Amino acid sequence: MNNVIRIPVLVCLVGMLLSCGDEDFAVPPASTVPKFTYTVDNDELAPSMATFTNTSIVPSSVGEATFYWNFGDGESSRDANPQHLYTKAGAYTVNLVVTTSISLEVRKVSETIVIKDPNATGVPIYYTDGSTVFQALINTQAPIFTALEGPSLQSSYGMVMDTVAQKIYMSDYGADKIYRANLDGSGFEEFRTGIDSPNGLAIDYGENQIYWDNSSGIQRADLNSSDLNQKEDFVTGQTNDPDGLSIDPVNRKLYWINYNGGIGSKNLDGTGETMLFPDIEGGTIMVINDRIYFDEYVDSGDIRIKSADLDGNNINTLAVGIGRVVYGIGYDPNDQKIYWGDRGTDIMWRADLDGGNPESWFTAPGDTRGIIIGKKQ
Incomplete structure (x- = not known):
């Protein structure tokens, strides 16, 4: 056995409390911040x-x-x-x-x-990143988007343009409201409040009504009514969370797509409600001529743009490999192009109606949701 005496050594513990030395510790100088x-x-x-x-x-x-x-x-x-x-x-x-x-x-x-070019002409196109609305022109030049002054949103996914009254309607999922503004962003105001998580919007010019989704169905309101609470149920009992909707003005029919599965339709007179596809999951749908265009969630990172006849037959796949669920398909009838946003890459794409000539058209600083396209200037 070794006779070792162990003596605890306090290494400057007391000295640390009483200042082990008078050394000054250098503090790095503050950095320059250009702004x-x-x-x-x-x-x-x-x-x-x-x-x-x-x-x-x-x-x-x-x-x-x-x-x-x-x-x-x-x-x-x-x-x-x-x-x-x-x-x-x-x-x-x-x-x-x-x-x-x-x-x-x-x-x-x-x-x-x-x-901006004071003499610029073209087709106006709008999108939202959720909080701000941006506008540009579709013409021969690369798009230059600018933010509209006026609209201030919490979490918007859908917009629609009233081309008769020259208004933009914006759903705000985060605020449970629908807003509207002039095409230049001025006159921003509440249109309907106390709505349950609205996303998609569609206008029926025949009856001058606007439609939107909530968490379990579709509601509608009179565009001429200034009552913030005026609304009525149109579709109910949708447990799979409706998101996108569109109106076929020729056949007077509403189409909608459910986030958790299902594409349905219903005549605007309230008859003929049916489910065309019970399982397709997506966020947007649009009627263009005699076909419906919609996104389908296939797998994570593989959302697809598809089209089908109005009765659900003859499905075509137009684009694959989109990063996230799409909110908003825009249609430019002048060039016969569709536009959609990939929220995984923040790229706005466009292609022919059959999916041909796909083009990475614009890279945004954020999401490209609620794409709407107006009339040529």
């Missing part, structure tokens, strides 16, 4: 003067800061708060680079400025 805001005159129509306000955070410890602006059109500036005239329409990526003399930092921030 800026901007305003654009002339209603953002070319030519427009952009005024930039430099709001960068530059701690005194980093030394003197210098600023370099690249306006995205080949012009630049070293002013702290410059102005710049954009003479042509387009989407311009503006870069602000901040460098510091002591900390030797090089920091960059970018924003995209959209200058």
